[in-house]
């Protein structure tokens with residue numbers, strides 16, 4: 001990240017206190033329709049109550065506005081995303097593979113950077129900070145099943161495809177579900193050789 005850029009971990013309270021700011025970053029980064037934002041706000045509020053919730057935000061200069069955020073939590077049965085992915089993975093790869101990826105996982109739920117601050121290393125830094133020191137065996141996430149900046153970023157730090165062309169229950173555009181064995185591979189580290197973060201399927 002550029003000099004002067006700072007990354008801070010947020011408590012659940014701090015995350016909730018700046019939800020409107022974070023939602024505006026989400027809307028900008030995702031070019032989201034205004035009508036979808038109230039639902040997203042509710043979802044983010046709910047996510048913050050999940051076990052081992054961890055959130056980070058980034059300012060591009062000291063005292064300046066927040067320009068990026070990311071969060072995740074411990075994935076477990078009873079969570080909508082987790083149950084949908086477990087069922088699909090068990091169907092496509094078998095129950096042992098689903099358990100291998102999901103029995104002890106961190107779900108990375110959101111990673112967003114304001115458009116004008118993208119391509120400066122903020123997304124990579126947030127992913128590394130979010131997963132640093134986590135005790136879960138794996139990290140899992142879903143992202144549109146296209147060649148996007150996000151998809152390349154996830155691949156660079158060690159994520160591989162677990163499911164492709166996946167539509168979530170209720171209908172959605174095709175997603176890729178990706179997984180990595182923790183710790184992630186730091187894209188800024190000098191040694192970019194083979195890592196243990198290899199999906200087994």
Ligand SMILES: CC(C)(COP(=O)(O)OP(=O)(O)OC[C@H]1O[C@@H](n2cnc3c(N)ncnc32)[C@H](O)[C@@H]1OP(=O)(O)O)[C@@H](O)C(=O)NCCC(=O)NCCS
Pocket residue numbers: 029030111112113114117118119120121122123124125142143144148149150152153
């Ligand atoms: C995905 C996202 C969070 C990545 O954040 P970011 O801060 O742009 O990520 P990084 O800067 O670490 O890496 C992005 C690209 O910038 C490049 N980059 C990083 N630092 C750079 C620098 N100093 N100079 C030039 N390029 C740089 C990276 O190599 C990478 O290139 P690539 O797209 O060709 O692979 C951001 O693009 C975003 O918010 N996108 C829209 C929302 C979204 O898709 N979120 C994820 C949903 S699953």
